[in-house]
Amino acid sequence: MNVLYHFHMTIRTLRHNLRPTLLLLISMSVGLVTFILVSGYVSYEQQYDRIFPDAENIYRITTDLYSDGKLQISIPECERDMGSSLKKTYPEVTEAGFLAQASNPQYKIGENIFKDTKVYFASPGLLNIxxxxxxxxxxxxxxxxxxxVLLSESTARKYFGDENPVGKTIVKYPVFEYRVVGVYKDIPKQAHFHPNMLLSFHNQMHLPPPMKAPWGETDFYTYLKVHPGTDLQALEQKMNQLAMAHKKDYFEKNNQLHVYHLQPLKDIHLHSHLKHELQTNARADYLYILLIISLLIVLAVGLNYIHFSFTRALNHASSTGLKKVFGANRRTLIAQSLTDSLVIHVIATAVAFLLCMLLLPFLQKQFGITLDFSLHNRLFWFGLGSILLLSIIINGVVPGYLIGRFRSLDLFHLKYKPLMPGISFRQLFVVGQFAIVMVIIIGIIGINKQVNYLKEKNKGFNLENTIAIKVPQNFRRTSQSINNLDAFEQDLLQNPNISGITQSNRTPGETAAFNFSFAKKGTEHSGKAAVLVAGVHYLKLFDIKLLAGNDFEPHAENVDEGCIINQSCLNFLGYKNSQEAVGRVLKLTDESALQNIELKIRGVCSDFNFQNIREHPGPMILFDWTKNMIWGNYFVKLKQANIASVIPFIRKKFQATFPNYPFEYLVLNDFYNQQFYKEYQLIRMLQAFVLVAILISAINLFAMAWFIAIARTKEIGIRKVNGAKVSEVMTLLNKDFIKWVAIAFVIATPIAWFTMNKWLENFAYKTNLSWWIFALAGILAIGIALLTVSWQSWKAATRNPVEALRYE
Structure with missing residues (x-):
C-alpha cells in the first residue's frame, strides 16, 4: 500500500512541477543516450575475437627483431615451421595454424576479373583453431x-550465385588455377581478420623460395591453441630455444636475434598495433577516453537531478514539514525520493532507448561504429544496469536525506536561498559540469591541432598531385600478359598534364618490407632496414633530397647497379658525412639466408616518413630493380590538382597494356592520411560529446537561474524601486555564475594539460599545447554560461517592480 502511495505522490508531484520535470527528463535522456551509445560501442569492441570457441586458450606468435642487441621492429608474424614444430614437440600445444598474405591479389572467375586483398595462404590447422x-x-x-581454395559463404554467393562452387576454377593472376574444394561460413564481424578466400600452401606450388623455406622469412601469422593452465612463460622460452636450434647460424652470422612472444587472441583488436597487422585495430586508450567522458556526462546529469530534487523540495518544504508533523520520518522521505528517482529514470531510459534506435543508422554512417544491444552482450547490459541502479539509489537517497535533516518546524519557514555561506551544492554542480565541458573542448582542440600538425609537417617527400596506379607485382616486363610496357610509359609522359612517372613495390602509407638485414662489408655491425624498390626518377618525383652521390640512371643494364640509403641508415653505419659512404659496399641477407646480396652505395638521400608520420624514420635502403621487372605500383605526378581529368586517359592506356587486370588508382595524399582515421573518428565523437555536455549544463544553468530569479524577486524589486538599472540587476544575477565558471577553468586546465601531454607521448612529432587552447575553452565556457543565464536575468530585471514587491 505504501508503495502505491509513493507512486501516486510521485506522479502528482511531477505533474505539479511540469516545467522542471521536463527539463530534468531532457537532461537525463540526453545523458543516458550518450552513455548507452558509448557503452554499446565499447562493449562491442571489447567482444572482438571472444566469439571463437575456447578463445581464452588461443594465442598469436609475435616476433621482436633485434640487431646488435637493439630492438628494430616488432611484428605479428614468425617463420612458417614455428607453429607446426611446437605442436610436434610440446604436448601443451594442441593445435597450430598460419595465415600468409597472398601477393598479386587479382583473380578471374569466368570472364569476371576482380581484386581481393583479403585472400591468404592458410594451413589446415587454422580451420581447427x-x-x-x-x-x-x-x-x-x-x-x-x-x-x-576455400571460399567464404559470401564470396561463393557473390561470384557463383546459387550454383555449387565446389570443383570450379579460380584463376589467380596471371595463370595459376585454383580448384574450389569447399565453402565456409563467414567469420563474424567481431574478429581481427576476415578472409574471403583461403589458398592452400604446399611445397609443390610455385612460390618464392624464401617463402617456402621452413625457417625462412617471418611472413606467417601463426596461431596456437594450448591446454588450459599452460605456463606461457615456459612455452615462450621453448619457442625461443626452438628458433635458436634452427637459426643459430643465421643469428650469429648476421648479429641478429629474434625473440618470440605469445599474444592472447583477446588482446589483439584493442591492444596490438604492430607493423603488418592483418587489419587496422581499435585503440583501447581512445575507447577509455570516450567511456570516461560518457561517465562524466552521466555524473553531470546526476548532479542536475540532485539539484533539481533538492531545490524542488525546498520550494515545497512546508508540505514536507506537515508530513513530518503527521508522523513521516526520514526513512519515509527517502522512500518517496527513491520512488521519484525510479520513475524519472524509467521514463528517461525508455526515451533514451527510443532515441538510440532512431539515431543508430546515422551514427553508424557518420562515425563508422557498430553497436550491439542484443541480449547476449552481457557486458553492456551489466554496465548499463549497474549505472542505472547506482544512479537511482544515489539520486534518490541524497535529496531525501538532505531534506530529512531538517526538523518539522524548521521546514515551515525553510526557503530556497540563492546565496549561502561557504560552498553550496549548486556551486559544486556548476563548477563540476563546466570543468567537464572545458576538458572536452581542450581535448578536441588539442587532438585536432596534433593531427593537423602531422598532416602539414614536412614528411621528407611530396605527395601532392600524385596518384598510384596498381599493376601486376613481381612480373617480367616481357611477360606475355603485358602488352608493350614501354609504350605505356611513353604515352603517359606525353600527356601534357603528367610531369613524371616512376615505379615501386610499396605505396607511401603502407609498411615497407623488413625482411633483409644489412651490414657494412667487413664488419659485424648489422641492422634491420626497410627495403624499397624504387625506379628511376623516384627521388625527383617525390622531391626527396639527394645529399651525396648519384640517383639511379635511366636505361641501366645492371639490375645490381647499387643502392641509395637514407640519412638514418647512414647514421647507423657510423659514417660522419654523406660523401664518405658513397662507394662503400653493403651486405644484405634475407631471413631465409637464400638471398645474399652485395650492393654499392651509390647515393645518400634525406629521411622521409614512408609509412608513419607518428614515428621517426628508421634505416631505409632503396634499389632500382625495375629494369626487367614491374613491382605493383606506377606513381604518376600531375601538373595540376585536377585528377579526374586525366584518369580516363590513364585508364584507356592501362587497359590496352594490362588487358586482364582490373584498373585501380589511389590518391596518395588521401591514402597516406588514412593513418589518422582513428583520430578523426575520436574528434567527431568528442565534438558530439561537447554538444551533449553543453546542452546538459545549459539546462542546469537555465533552471538554476530560474530558481534564483524567483528566490530574489523581492530583492530585485526593491533595488529597482531604488533606481537600479537593468544592466546592474543582470550583473548582480550573472556574476556568481561567471565566478563559478572561472573556478571550473582553474580546475579543468591542469587536468586537460596532463591528459593531453600523456596522449601526445604516443607521437614522435608533437605539437605544443599553446596557451590559447586553454584560453579559448575558458572563453567558450563563459560565453555558454552568459547566453544561458542572461535570458532569465533579463526577464527578472525587466519585471515590473510593483509585481515583484507583491511576491511575498
Whole structure:
C-alpha cells in the first residue's frame, strides 16, 4: 500500500512541477543516450575475437627483431615451421595454424576479373583453431593439396550465385588455377581478420623460395591453441630455444636475434598495433577516453537531478514539514525520493532507448561504429544496469536525506536561498559540469591541432598531385600478359598534364618490407632496414633530397647497379658525412639466408616518413630493380590538382597494356592520411560529446537561474524601486555564475594539460599545447554560461517592480 502511495505522490508531484520535470527528463535522456551509445560501442569492441570457441586458450606468435642487441621492429608474424614444430614437440600445444598474405591479389572467375586483398595462404590447422564451419567440403582434406581454395559463404554467393562452387576454377593472376574444394561460413564481424578466400600452401606450388623455406622469412601469422593452465612463460622460452636450434647460424652470422612472444587472441583488436597487422585495430586508450567522458556526462546529469530534487523540495518544504508533523520520518522521505528517482529514470531510459534506435543508422554512417544491444552482450547490459541502479539509489537517497535533516518546524519557514555561506551544492554542480565541458573542448582542440600538425609537417617527400596506379607485382616486363610496357610509359609522359612517372613495390602509407638485414662489408655491425624498390626518377618525383652521390640512371643494364640509403641508415653505419659512404659496399641477407646480396652505395638521400608520420624514420635502403621487372605500383605526378581529368586517359592506356587486370588508382595524399582515421573518428565523437555536455549544463544553468530569479524577486524589486538599472540587476544575477565558471577553468586546465601531454607521448612529432587552447575553452565556457543565464536575468530585471514587491 505504501508503495502505491509513493507512486501516486510521485506522479502528482511531477505533474505539479511540469516545467522542471521536463527539463530534468531532457537532461537525463540526453545523458543516458550518450552513455548507452558509448557503452554499446565499447562493449562491442571489447567482444572482438571472444566469439571463437575456447578463445581464452588461443594465442598469436609475435616476433621482436633485434640487431646488435637493439630492438628494430616488432611484428605479428614468425617463420612458417614455428607453429607446426611446437605442436610436434610440446604436448601443451594442441593445435597450430598460419595465415600468409597472398601477393598479386587479382583473380578471374569466368570472364569476371576482380581484386581481393583479403585472400591468404592458410594451413589446415587454422580451420581447427578458429572452428571454421564448413558448409561444403571434407574437413579432413581441404587445404592439403596444392592449388586448392576455400571460399567464404559470401564470396561463393557473390561470384557463383546459387550454383555449387565446389570443383570450379579460380584463376589467380596471371595463370595459376585454383580448384574450389569447399565453402565456409563467414567469420563474424567481431574478429581481427576476415578472409574471403583461403589458398592452400604446399611445397609443390610455385612460390618464392624464401617463402617456402621452413625457417625462412617471418611472413606467417601463426596461431596456437594450448591446454588450459599452460605456463606461457615456459612455452615462450621453448619457442625461443626452438628458433635458436634452427637459426643459430643465421643469428650469429648476421648479429641478429629474434625473440618470440605469445599474444592472447583477446588482446589483439584493442591492444596490438604492430607493423603488418592483418587489419587496422581499435585503440583501447581512445575507447577509455570516450567511456570516461560518457561517465562524466552521466555524473553531470546526476548532479542536475540532485539539484533539481533538492531545490524542488525546498520550494515545497512546508508540505514536507506537515508530513513530518503527521508522523513521516526520514526513512519515509527517502522512500518517496527513491520512488521519484525510479520513475524519472524509467521514463528517461525508455526515451533514451527510443532515441538510440532512431539515431543508430546515422551514427553508424557518420562515425563508422557498430553497436550491439542484443541480449547476449552481457557486458553492456551489466554496465548499463549497474549505472542505472547506482544512479537511482544515489539520486534518490541524497535529496531525501538532505531534506530529512531538517526538523518539522524548521521546514515551515525553510526557503530556497540563492546565496549561502561557504560552498553550496549548486556551486559544486556548476563548477563540476563546466570543468567537464572545458576538458572536452581542450581535448578536441588539442587532438585536432596534433593531427593537423602531422598532416602539414614536412614528411621528407611530396605527395601532392600524385596518384598510384596498381599493376601486376613481381612480373617480367616481357611477360606475355603485358602488352608493350614501354609504350605505356611513353604515352603517359606525353600527356601534357603528367610531369613524371616512376615505379615501386610499396605505396607511401603502407609498411615497407623488413625482411633483409644489412651490414657494412667487413664488419659485424648489422641492422634491420626497410627495403624499397624504387625506379628511376623516384627521388625527383617525390622531391626527396639527394645529399651525396648519384640517383639511379635511366636505361641501366645492371639490375645490381647499387643502392641509395637514407640519412638514418647512414647514421647507423657510423659514417660522419654523406660523401664518405658513397662507394662503400653493403651486405644484405634475407631471413631465409637464400638471398645474399652485395650492393654499392651509390647515393645518400634525406629521411622521409614512408609509412608513419607518428614515428621517426628508421634505416631505409632503396634499389632500382625495375629494369626487367614491374613491382605493383606506377606513381604518376600531375601538373595540376585536377585528377579526374586525366584518369580516363590513364585508364584507356592501362587497359590496352594490362588487358586482364582490373584498373585501380589511389590518391596518395588521401591514402597516406588514412593513418589518422582513428583520430578523426575520436574528434567527431568528442565534438558530439561537447554538444551533449553543453546542452546538459545549459539546462542546469537555465533552471538554476530560474530558481534564483524567483528566490530574489523581492530583492530585485526593491533595488529597482531604488533606481537600479537593468544592466546592474543582470550583473548582480550573472556574476556568481561567471565566478563559478572561472573556478571550473582553474580546475579543468591542469587536468586537460596532463591528459593531453600523456596522449601526445604516443607521437614522435608533437605539437605544443599553446596557451590559447586553454584560453579559448575558458572563453567558450563563459560565453555558454552568459547566453544561458542572461535570458532569465533579463526577464527578472525587466519585471515590473510593483509585481515583484507583491511576491511575498
Amino acid at each position: 578458429f572452428s571454421f564451419q564448413l558448409l561444403q567440403g571434407d574437413r579432413s582434406q581441404v587445404l592439403t593439396a596444392p592449388y586448392t
